[in-house]
Amino acid sequence: MKNSRRQFMILSAAGACTLALNGKVQAQAMVSEADPQAKGLKYVAVSTTAGKNCTNCALYQGKAGSAAGGCPLFAGKQVAANGWCSAWAKKG
Structure with a gap:
C-alpha cells in the first residue's frame, strides 16, 4: 500500500x-496514600503538621489557590495542596 x-x-x-x-x-492523576512511594515519603492528603503543607513546599508545582498540583517526587501525578510528605522543604 x-x-x-x-x-x-x-x-x-x-x-x-x-x-x-x-x-x-x-x-x-492524584497520588494515593497507598502508593508505595507515597508510603515511603509518609505522604498524607491532609496535613496535620501546623504551617506545613504542599502549597508552601519548595517542590510543589501547582498554581496558587489550586486544590492540587504537580510534584517532581511523584512524576505524572498530582498531590493535594493541603497534603504533606517527609520531603517537605520551606518555599523560599
Missing part, C-alpha cells in the same frame, strides 16, 4: 494529539 503525503500528515497530527492528550490525562 502506498501512502500519500496527505495521509502521512494526517496520521502524524493524530499521533501528536494522542500523545499530548495522554500526557495531560496522566498529569491529572
